[in-house]
Amino acid sequence: MFTIFFPVAGISTSALLPPLVAFVLSFFTSMGGVSGAFLLLPFQMSVLGFTSPSVSATNFLYNIVGTPGGIIRYVREKRMVWPLAGCITVGTLPGVLLGYYLRVRFLPDPRGFKLFVGLVLAYIGLRLLKSVFLTARRSAPAGSDHSQGVENISCSWQRLEYEFHGQRIVCPLPVLFLLTIAVGVIGGIYGIGGGAIIAPFCVSILGLPVYTVAGAALFGTFVTSISGVFFYSTIPLNQGMTAPPDWLLGLLFGLGGLAGMYLGARCQKFVPERVIKAGLALIVLSVAGRYIIQYF
Numbered sequence: 001m002f003t004i005f006f007p008v009a010g011i012s013t014s015a016l017l018p019p020l021v022a023f024v025l026s027f028f029t030s031m032g033g034v035s036g037a038f039l040l041l042p043f044q045m046s047v048l049g050f051t052s053p054s055v056s057a058t059n060f061l062y063n064i065v066g067t068p069g070g071i072i073r074y075v076r077e078k079r080m081v082w083p084l085a086g087c088i089t090v091g092t093l094p095g096v097l098l099g100y101y102l103r104v105r106f107l108p109d110p111r112g113f114k115l116f117v118g119l120v121l122a123y124i125g126l127r128l129l130k131s132v133f134l135t136a137r138r139s140a141p142a143g144s145d146h147s148q149g150v151e152n153i154s155c156s157w158q159r160l161e162y163e164f165h166g167q168r169i170v171c172p173l174p175v176l177f178l179l180t181i182a183v184g185v186i187g188g189i190y191g192i193g194g195g196a197i198i199a200p201f202c203v204s205i206l207g208l209p210v211y212t213v214a215g216a217a218l219f220g221t222f223v224t225s226i227s228g229v230f231f232y233s234t235i236p237l238n239q240g241m242t243a244p245p246d247w248l249l250g251l252l253f254g255l256g257g258l259a260g261m262y263l264g265a266r267c268q269k270f271v272p273e274r275v276i277k278a279g280l281a282l283i284v285l286s287v288a289g290r291y292i293i294q295y296f
Helices: 017-032 037-047 052-074 084-104 112-132 174-192 194-204 210-234 248-268 273-296
Strands: 003-006 011-014 149-153 161-165 167-172
Touching: 003 052, 003 248, 011 017, 011 161, 011 194, 017 174, 017 194, 017 210, 017 248, 017 273, 037 052, 037 084, 037 112, 037 149, 037 273, 052 210, 052 248, 084 149, 084 161, 084 174, 112 194, 112 273, 161 174, 161 210, 167 174, 174 194, 194 210, 210 248
Parallel strands: none
Antiparallel strands: 003 011, 149 161, 161 167
């Protein structure tokens, strides 16, 4: 019913399936500052059979359409830390171009790409799982009021400071910047934007509250994804061929993501931090295990 053929992807599926899947994934992942693209990619490759390099560009397009839903909600609730968002964006943006080059040049084979995807997901999942225990004492108890906004933000080239939930948060900007450059390369290869990968790092390594990281990470994902679509669509790196997204499929995914991320950001303040991170870790590790096993 309502079956559509997507020419770039070379697949046929129900028009209702992409937005529905994107809505469910993005609703839960957006609470942790992740757009859901890192789970949407395995769905496209394994379920829909979309395995060409254009699948990464389609993921970027999904981010462009979907992430404004979460960004708008976090801005309205005054939980968007703009200096943090700016640092994430500036650091991850160069990695998108390098990641695109590596993806097209060295990872055109879906089997090898699936192994790479599995390893990336495993690292993200382990970091998330580790942070569940490391930040247990710092996490506010269930039922706490996380609806208050970020206050008293100050920023220099050395550090970012702000107050949230009665705590003074300090983040060393040089460390964050170097971290964003590294994960930006991975995000460029994977087609999710570096902002998606940086969220778990900010929470587990730098100790930033997930309630204040999520909006900044989604903003970084949005900006880098614009560049990602441009690079994949215009810059030929493999025998003169480009890898543009499947525009219709990406749009359908994005519409579902737009609604899911808005509602996810709206509901985030009612969910304990440990629950958010633990749920993401279990999902990510399960997908990672499947992809790594498939390679062998």
